[in-house]
Amino acid sequence: SLLSRKGRGILVAFEGCDRGGKSTQCKMLVDYFKTTGRDVAHFSFPDRTTIIGQSIDSYLQGKSELEDHAVHLLFSANRWEAVPKITQLIERGTSVIMDRYAFSGVAFTAAKKGFDVTWCKYPDRGLPCPDIVFYLEIATKDAMSRASFGNERYEKAEFQERVAKVYKELKSDDWRVVDALRDMNEIHEEIKSTVIKLEDNVKYSELKNLWT
Ligand code: FDM
Ligand code: MG
Numbered sequence: 001s002l003l004s005r006k007g008r009g010i011l012v013a014f015e016g017c018d019r020g021g022k023s024t025q026c027k028m029l030v031d032y033f034k035t036t037g038r039d040v041a042h043f044s045f046p047d048r049t050t051i052i053g054q055s056i057d058s059y060l061q062g063k064s065e066l067e068d069h070a071v072h073l074l075f076s077a078n079r080w081e082a083v084p085k086i087t088q089l090i091e092r093g094t095s096v097i098m099d100r101y102a103f104s105g106v107a108f109t110a111a112k113k114g115f116d117v118t119w120c121k122y123p124d125r126g127l128p129c130p131d132i133v134f135y136l137e138i139a140t141k142d143a144m145s146r147a148s149f150g151n152e153r154y155e156k157a158e159f160q161e162r163v164a165k166v167y168k169e170l171k172s173d174d175w176r177v178v179d180a181l182r183d184m185n186e187i188h189e190e191i192k193s194t195v196i197k198l199e200d201n202v203k204y205s206e207l208k209n210l211w212t
Helices: 022-035 051-060 068-080 083-091 102-110 117-124 140-146 157-170 184-202
Strands: 011-015 040-044 095-099 132-137 175-179
Touching: 011 022, 011 102, 022 040, 022 095, 022 132, 022 184, 051 068, 068 102, 068 117, 083 095, 102 117, 102 157, 117 157, 132 184, 140 157, 175 184
Parallel strands: 011 095, 011 132, 040 095, 132 175
Antiparallel strands: none
16 A cells, blocks of 8 residues: 555554553553654544444443353454554554554453463454554552452453463564553653654554464
8 A cells, every 4th residue: 555755653552451551651652642743543442432332331341241252253343343444544644552452352352261362363363463562561469459440340350360361472572561560651751762763664664464
């Protein structure tokens, strides 16, 4: 596809267990992009505003039950339905910062009994591949001492431990593991400098496809 003269936007994903500060760091990075005049868009998954997202939201709040494979596919479909928007933004030079992505999809489902990572990855195979993934690493005991988990499905210490184990299997060279226990401004500085270094390298390259 044609890349504009200013180059494409970069695709950044934030991942990790609950209470690692993903949303805070996402917001800080988006604000940094805005204040420096870069075009930027912010996505969070699940996107609870779509029809698919509403079923996911109801499931997460425990208001409805869904079969485990079926809900896995809904989470994936909720990403695929955003792909036309994401690719158009990237191609037109807007960077996209995502709070959770396919790695959450795999980590949270594969943490359930009877699921394997290979099966879990398949529906997300071919999605736009993030240029970089920031994994905010936090031990479950530290996450729990930050604030008690809420009432949503999956917000339990034992399950989060299992999720963390799957994330470890998913790590690749495009991941930066960030120690989430540090001061949020310090973490932001580290993320910012990593993104700045990366920017020029990816601007004129094609976006890759995930897990292909
Ligand atoms: N989650 C999130 C999944 O189980 N699969 C997915 O594909 C995604 C994107 O949904 F417990 C889980 C992770 C978390 C919950 O996420 C909602 P937020 O970040 O707490 O809204
Ligand atoms: Mg949550």
